[in-house]
Amino acid sequence: MNMPMPMPAPMQPLGADSFGKWLAExxxxxxxGGTG
Incomplete structure (x- = not known):
């Protein structure tokens, strides 16, 4: 993924459910926060 992330992605691999929760948060x- 080359898109800039608003926050550092967890180092450990994420499952679909965990990633969904992280993305939603x-x-x-x-x-x-407006500008994040």
Missing amino acids: TLARMVD
């Missing part, structure tokens, strides 16, 4: 923080 990331997006929520971006929306809540």
Whole structure:
């Protein structure tokens, strides 16, 4: 993935469910923080 991440991705491999939760939290923080 070459897209810049709003926060460092976890070093450990993520399953689909874990990644979904991480992505949802990331997006929520971006929306809540405005600029992230």
